[in-house]
Amino acid sequence: MQVIPLGRTDLPMEIILEYLDSLRQIYTIESYDLFTHNCNNFTNDLAMFLLGRGIPAHITSLPQTVLNTPFGQMLKPQLDSAMRGITQAPVAPSAIPQHNGASQVNGNSSNSIRASPSSASNSSQNNGISGLPTGQVHYATTLKKLDMLLESARNSCAVIFFTSATCPPCKLVYPAYDELAAEAGDKAVLIKVDLSEAYEIGSKYQVRATPTFMSFLKGKKESEWVGASESQLRGNVRMLLQMAHPPHPHTNLRLRTLQRRHKTVTYTKTPPLEKLIAKMGTRGTDPAITALKDFICTREASGASDAPLPSLPSITSFIQTIQEDPPESMFPVIDLLRCALVDPRVSGYLAAEHSHSTVINTLSKLQELGEKCPYSLRIVTLQLACNLFTSPILAHQLLQNAELCAPLLQLITSSLLDTAHPPVRVAAASLAFNMAAVNHVRRLDEQQDLLGEASQVELMASLLETLSNESESKDSIRGLLTAIGLLAYGAPRDGELVELCQALGAKETVSRKRAFSDDLKELVNEVEQVVA
Numbered sequence: 001m002q003v004i005p006l007g008r009t010d011l012p013m014e015i016i017l018e019y020l021d022s023l024r025q026i027y028t029i030e031s032y033d034l035f036t037h038n039c040n041n042f043t044n045d046l047a048m049f050l051l052g053r054g055i056p057a058h059i060t061s062l063p064q065t066v067l068n069t070p071f072g073q074m075l076k077p078q079l080d081s082a083m084r085g086i087t088q089a090p091v092a093p094s095a096i097p098q099h100n101g102a103s104q105v106n107g108n109s110s111n112s113i114r115a116s117p118s119s120a121s122n123s124s125q126n127n128g129i130s131g132l133p134t135g136q137v138h139y140a141t142t143l144k145k146l147d148m149l150l151e152s153a154r155n156s157c158a159v160i161f162f163t164s165a166t167c168p169p170c171k172l173v174y175p176a177y178d179e180l181a182a183e184a185g186d187k188a189v190l191i192k193v194d195l196s197e198a199y200e201i202g203s204k205y206q207v208r209a210t211p212t213f214m215s216f217l218k219g220k221k222e223s224e225w226v227g228a229s230e231s232q233l234r235g236n237v238r239m240l241l242q243m244a245h246p247p248h249p250h251t252n253l254r255l256r257t258l259q260r261r262h263k264t265v266t267y268t269k270t271p272p273l274e275k276l277i278a279k280m281g282t283r284g285t286d287p288a289i290t291a292l293k294d295f296i297c298t299r300e301a302s303g304a305s306d307a308p309l310p311s312l313p314s315i316t317s318f319i320q321t322i323q324e325d326p327p328e329s330m331f332p333v334i335d336l337l338r339c340a341l342v343d344p345r346v347s348g349y350l351a352a353e354h355s356h357s358t359v360i361n362t363l364s365k366l367q368e369l370g371e372k373c374p375y376s377l378r379i380v381t382l383q384l385a386c387n388l389f390t391s392p393i394l395a396h397q398l399l400q401n402a403e404l405c406a407p408l409l410q411l412i413t414s415s416l417l418d419t420a421h422p423p424v425r426v427a428a429a430s431l432a433f434n435m436a437a438v439n440h441v442r443r444l445d446e447q448q449d450l451l452g453e454a455s456q457v458e459l460m461a462s463l464l465e466t467l468s469n470e471s472e473s474k475d476s477i478r479g480l481l482t483a484i485g486l487l488a489y490g491a492p493r494d495g496e497l498v499e500l501c502q503a504l505g506a507k508e509t510v511s512r513k514r515a516f517s518d519d520l521k522e523l524v525n526e527v528e529q530v531v532a
Helices: 013-022 039-051 062-067 070-087 117-127 143-152 168-172 174-187 199-204 230-244 273-278 281-285 287-302 312-321 327-340 344-352 354-372 375-390 392-400 402-416 422-444 453-469 474-488 496-503 506-515 518-531
Strands: 157-163 189-194 212-217 220-226
Touching: 013 039, 013 344, 013 392, 039 344, 143 157, 143 189, 143 199, 157 230, 168 174, 174 189, 174 230, 212 230, 220 230, 273 287, 273 327, 281 287, 281 327, 287 312, 287 327, 312 327, 312 344, 312 354, 327 354, 327 375, 344 354, 344 375, 344 392, 354 375, 354 402, 375 392, 375 402, 375 422, 392 402, 392 422, 402 422, 402 453, 422 453, 422 474, 453 474, 453 496, 453 506, 474 496, 474 506, 474 518, 496 506, 506 518
Parallel strands: 157 189
Antiparallel strands: 157 212, 212 220
16 A cells, blocks of 8 residues: 655635535535546545645546556446446435534645634634634633633623532523523523532622523623523523624515525636637647646536546646736636636635635736726626635635735726626626625624625725616616625614715615616615615
């Protein structure tokens, strides 16, 4: 047996698990093939994501080497027949574990996903204390530990369950208390104190009987009750949660479009690749371009399971070399990359790329060109940016990471102002929709926004201005309206986004589009309600 060290990754476990989940649609039981789609292909894809390079070629090419022999050709029909009963079996449920702990990125590997300042602050807001697990009961045996737990809930709420080892009634409500902790998640801190071990805590809080419960709201004591009544416990804790986290008024509205999850827009159409590559001139003969074209063709003809990843580091290195080329010659390369990004393995690789240089340089190039940017390059870059959202990992980074979010917002803003090309405005509205849709899911799940408030304000201002002036394209108006609605739905009532909508007369701007088309009336009605 030969052991081949591939390297070390510093990617956090939750990112790795999310990437594995994105591969579920590609590596299924039905798609398994002993020769062309096997564990080596999976290992190669995972290694590419983790380390920026795949496994040695002599391993991935071994099945084909066997098939090229007369013995392999004779053996293949028998193996296919033997495997058919397995590969046609039902798909097994996912066994990927859920990772709840906090992970820290260390070192500087070739593929490292670094937390942005906004993401770090989001984490601390959700958990109170960095690294404090959520959805479970916390145990305090000292005053210092109890004070730390209560401090973590200063902006939300907490409950202390005073119990003791000699209290049989207490044990009756242990399961209910655990369930309430899981139900509360990061919205509350549920604490258990065993008075037979924590004498100083019992003395400070003057607890005279068990079980005793104390609740705290925004750092102040809210209530206290005694007794092992499960119904009283559930009622009091749920009422406390309602007081600490009152539901947003938008949740009481009936909004068919804005109260559901939306799939992001993806541009999947593949152009005639030979003609596209011919426009590159001599660059079209580069091995990286040939490998990328073969991957796209195989994926389109046979599906993702039959399309092994090309050398993505070679492809991204090639893309870096075209940044100084004339804009006209950049268009076909960007379009090829757009086609490849339909596959979440490719967008997932870009999520793990060190410094995100491929994405940042590609998006920033348009800003350098300004008004000199050709129409073809602008629209294909907008479509490429939409396809970046095929990876949930990269989608979150595009909103959280300022180095990625800034050029994305600039691309949207400048493209929405293109009065000469309606397709550019439609593509820009689609990109804005993707950003709003990803952030909207967080609000539906009652989690912290991924997109910072300043970025939301900038995006909303651009969308409202464009909507006000748009009078040609119904598709553009629909995209603009939906993006505005998703951004506004569930926004903090005392936040800058609501103030901006009021200052810019968002409701009036939206209302004027009711007359544009009967197809838009229902959407206009919904968006009016959330921007009012």
